[in-house]
Amino acid sequence: MAEVIAHTPERKPATEKTSLITGSEAIAVACKLADVDVITGYPIRPYDTVMQYIAKLVSNGEMDCEYIIAEGEHSQFEIVKHASACGARVFCGSSGVGWMYAMEALTVTPALRIPMVAMVGNRALDDPGAFGVEHNDALAVRDLGWQLVWVDNAQEALDTALIAYRVAEDRRVFLPCAISCDGAFLTHSQALVKIPSQEKVDEFLPRYDRGDLLLHPDNPITVAPQANEDWLMEIRRQTAAGMERSPQVIREAYTKFREIFGRDYGNPFFDEYMTDDADVVIVGMGTLSNPVRVAIREMRKEGKKVGFVRMRWFRPFAAEELAKSLSRFKAVGIIDRDFSLGAPHSSGVLATEVRAALYPLANRPPLLAFICGLGGREVTLPDVKNMTDKVYAAAAGKPQPSTQWIGLRE
Amino acid sequence: MGRLFAVEIVYRGIFQKKLAANISRGIVLAAHKEGKPGISFGRYGDSPERNGIPAKYFAIVATDETTLEEGKAKYEPKEVDVTICVDDTLFKGVESWAWYGLQPINKLLKPDGALIVTSLKEPEELIPLAHRKEAPYKLAVLKGTPSFSGLWVYKDDHTDVRILGAIARLLPELFGLASVQETIRDEWHNELKATSALRAFERIGTATVTPDQGNPQEPYKFEMPKWTEMREGIAIPGIPLGGKVKDPVTGEEGGWRPGRNTTFKKWATRTMRPVVDFEKCIKCTLCWLQCPDSCFDVTPDGYYDANLEACCGCGVCEAVCPEKDCVTMVNETRFEDNSSQWEAWRKEPAAYDTHLAEWIKDRPERSHGFRFKGQYQQELPNEFARQG
Numbered sequence: 001m002a003e004v005i006a007h008t009p010e011r012k013p014a015t016e017k018t019s020l021i022t023g024s025e026a027i028a029v030a031c032k033l034a035d036v037d038v039i040t041g042y043p044i045r046p047y048d049t050v051m052q053y054i055a056k057l058v059s060n061g062e063m064d065c066e067y068i069i070a071e072g073e074h075s076q077f078e079i080v081k082h083a084s085a086c087g088a089r090v091f092c093g094s095s096g097v098g099w100m101y102a103m104e105a106l107t108v109t110p111a112l113r114i115p116m117v118a119m120v121g122n123r124a125l126d127d128p129g130a131f132g133v134e135h136n137d138a139l140a141v142r143d144l145g146w147q148l149v150w151v152d153n154a155q156e157a158l159d160t161a162l163i164a165y166r167v168a169e170d171r172r173v174f175l176p177c178a179i180s181c182d183g184a185f186l187t188h189s190q191a192l193v194k195i196p197s198q199e200k201v202d203e204f205l206p207r208y209d210r211g212d213l214l215l216h217p218d219n220p221i222t223v224a225p226q227a228n229e230d231w232l233m234e235i236r237r238q239t240a241a242g243m244e245r246s247p248q249v250i251r252e253a254y255t256k257f258r259e260i261f262g263r264d265y266g267n268p269f270f271d272e273y274m275t276d277d278a279d280v281v282i283v284g285m286g287t288l289s290n291p292v293r294v295a296i297r298e299m300r301k302e303g304k305k306v307g308f309v310r311m312r313w314f315r316p317f318a319a320e321e322l323a324k325s326l327s328r329f330k331a332v333g334i335i336d337r338d339f340s341l342g343a344p345h346s347s348g349v350l351a352t353e354v355r356a357a358l359y360p361l362a363n364r365p366p367l368l369a370f371i372c373g374l375g376g377r378e379v380t381l382p383d384v385k386n387m388t389d390k391v392y393a394a395a396a397g398k399p400q401p402s403t404q405w406i407g408l409r410e
Numbered sequence: 411m412g413r414l415f416a417v418e419i420v421y422r423g424i425f426q427k428k429l430a431a432n433i434s435r436g437i438v439l440a441a442h443k444e445g446k447p448g449i450s451f452g453r454y455g456d457s458p459e460r461n462g463i464p465a466k467y468f469a470i471v472a473t474d475e476t477t478l479e480e481g482k483a484k485y486e487p488k489e490v491d492v493t494i495c496v497d498d499t500l501f502k503g504v505e506s507w508a509w510y511g512l513q514p515i516n517k518l519l520k521p522d523g524a525l526i527v528t529s530l531k532e533p534e535e536l537i538p539l540a541h542r543k544e545a546p547y548k549l550a551v552l553k554g555t556p557s558f559s560g561l562w563v564y565k566d567d568h569t570d571v572r573i574l575g576a577i578a579r580l581l582p583e584l585f586g587l588a589s590v591q592e593t594i595r596d597e598w599h600n601e602l603k604a605t606s607a608l609r610a611f612e613r614i615g616t617a618t619v620t621p622d623q624g625n626p627q628e629p630y631k632f633e634m635p636k637w638t639e640m641r642e643g644i645a646i647p648g649i650p651l652g653g654k655v656k657d658p659v660t661g662e663e664g665g666w667r668p669g670r671n672t673t674f675k676k677w678a679t680r681t682m683r684p685v686v687d688f689e690k691c692i693k694c695t696l697c698w699l700q701c702p703d704s705c706f707d708v709t710p711d712g713y714y715d716a717n718l719e720a721c722c723g724c725g726v727c728e729a730v731c732p733e734k735d736c737v738t739m740v741n742e743t744r745f746e747d748n749s750s751q752w753e754a755w756r757k758e759p760a761a762y763d764t765h766l767a768e769w770i771k772d773r774p775e776r777s778h779g780f781r782f783k784g785q786y787q788q789e790l791p792n793e794f795a796r797q798g
Contacts, residue, residue: 111643111644112643112644113642113643114643174642174643212641212645213641213642213643213645220647220648220649221641221645221646221647221648222645222646222648223643223644223645223646224644225644225646227644228455229455230455230510230634233637234635234636234637234640235637235640235644237637238637238640238642242642
């Protein structure tokens with residue numbers, strides 16, 4: 001049912017303050033700061049924490065938006081798609097099989113050039129019903145024109161949501177963006193987060209201007225008519241061009257973010273940790289960065305020069321930049337918190353993509369793929385050390401299976 | 411390398427879908443009797459489930475499998491040995507659901523290829539309706555009313571097997587009559603149909619159409635935009651609003667002509683058109699209101715003029731008109747252009763009324779669909795009599 005908030009709350013020019021909030025709450029706060037117009041929700045854990053926080057903001061009069069509880073995820077994503085076509089800044093999200101239930105709506109969104117921002121509270125796909133994190137939900141749309149970004153802490157979740165609006169709504173891109181937040185580790189744990197002031201956010205985020213694609217009586221257009229083989233390739237090429245322009249827009253957004261908010265994320269696409277003198281590196285996405293970094297510090301005490309590359313943007317995939325960086329190391333280990341059954345070498349999705357990115361290199365480092373932490377299982381320090389030992393062995397030329405499951409009872 | 415044969419069957423959606431499929435199947439099966447492999451397929455980009463929309467079936471046959479691959483390698487043939495047109499109103503051109511622009515009925519024919527049409531008209535009546543072609547071709551008229559079925563009923567008036575018999579005569583290299591008859595016995599188990607094929611084989615004749623014969627008009631074309639020229643987001647600019655209509659005699663402007671799609675004209679879908687007796691019109695608005703395609707222009711003097719580029723010939727206007735003989739559906743082969751009836755009537759009312767009387771003289775039989783129970787049984791004997 002649509003809940004229309006009639007009054008416009010007073011928007012106080014607050015200065016930056018620090019709050020103890022979860023990653024989900026950080027996303028909700030970003031929605032408030034971005035002055036999102038239409039939000040749809042449908043509960044599924046862990047994403048539902050976001051809709052709870054937004055509901056609280058609305059009922060407290062802190063946020064003014066259309067807040068619609070849909071009757072399922074498919075409608076949830078369809079509603080914001082149409083609202084966005086009519087010029088509204090929109091937000092929604094889901095998790096696991098809820099995200100999959102919205103698949104048809106997710107599929108049509110990029111081709112219509114809808115700059116929707118969504119939060120995926122990463123969750124294992126059913127069956128069995130499990131709440132813990134796996135990345136297969138968000139990765140399911142990796143071929144469709146969605147921009148996909150992974151964050152590993154609540155501050156980054158808030159900042160990235162603001163950046164996502166700026167990138168998605170840039171006329172050169174006009175593609176949806178999903179922010180992946182690991183279930184439990186990020187969505188359900190509170191951390192101290194700096195909340196930027198409204199003035200700075202207003203300075204950072206331009207108005208959403210849909211231009212000649214605006215669905216409005218003053219701009220008579222038909223959107224998404226039936227088309228045949230005479231048109232499809234041209235339409236796909238247009239969407240592809242939007243994605244090809246996205247990296248430049250992302251770079252500009254992070255630069256502007258640093259100028260206005262003073263927080264520097266370095267390379268927007270991937271974050272390197274202790275790589276300068278590293279012999280081998282681990283590559284992964286999301287909150288497994290925490291145990292990996294701790295394990296690396298411990299291993300460095302033992303004299304092992306290990307580094308970590310945390311992938312932030314998965315789509316667009318910074319293939320050339322990543323390949324250039326990884327070419328410096330003696331071996332690379334990829335941790336996938338996902339699976340891609342029957343894929344080349346039985347690897348996960350990230351490993352398959354990184355392997356493809358490395359292919360053009362004249363001297364490719366050996367690459368080992370690991371499947372680890374599925375369903376929210378803890379990626380332990382011994383797990384990380386175990387994987388690192390294997391990567392060292394690969395660097396020394398010791399033959400071993402190209403994909404290995406780590407932390408499995410066997 | 412062996413020889414490749416291609417035959418296209420141009421038909422109307424819904425009403426002739428089964429007929430076209432039968433003919434195409436029959437061609438491949440008959441050729442197979444003589445050891446030739448082949449394939450049969452409806453053009454995938456068509457929408458044969460839409461009433462009357464022009465669509466195509468293709469039969470590709472070769473003397474051997476390797477040569478057949480050359481035919482299979484194309485989405486549809488670029489040239490054909492035989493074009494079969496199962497409705498003579500398609501002679502004016504084909505604008506399929508998936509085709510942007512008007513395609514002349516003889517467009518794909520090879521030089522000296524055969525165009526077979528089912529019609530009650532003589533070659534000299536049909537030739538001016540088709541567009542001119544640079545190379546000569548043969549026209550073969552198979553006498554008979556164009557066969558139109560309903561959505562659920564197949565009108566088994568033997569058109570399918572008669573076409574096969576005619577092909578055996580015109581292109582014996584593809585297959586002979588014996589193979590056709592053998593196929594009929596296998597597929598349809600009907601000796602009467604085998605006889606019908608024989609009769610068509612015996613009687614079919616051809617006239618040569620030379621490059622100076624036919625409709626000299628350039629068929630309208632449509633330039634496909636490059637991907638960088640299209641608006642993004644699959645957003646199609648709306649059609650601009652319409653404007654007033656000008657009276658050709660007084661110059662007065664009034665009424666309303668709605669804006670229409672300039673690149674997709676609907677008239678190739680039409681087998682019949684409404685002709686209006688403006689003297690009988692009581693300006694009740696029903697035709698204008700009920701037309702599913704909004705094809706009626708409102709004239710400055712308050713009449714309703716069916717715009718013949720936008721009319722798809724459904725006949726709703728005739729059905730809802732309360733005045734006897736005010737709107738009458740007349741077969742398309744009677745007309746050579748799509749000009750405004752109202753303008754013709756305004757300029758020369760007497761001449762228009764003379765034409766009108768001629769058009770509607772015999773209460774022309776409606777050409778598509780079945781509208782009452784038993785119509786099929788009623789029509790068939792008459793049809794066999796017409797075919798001889």
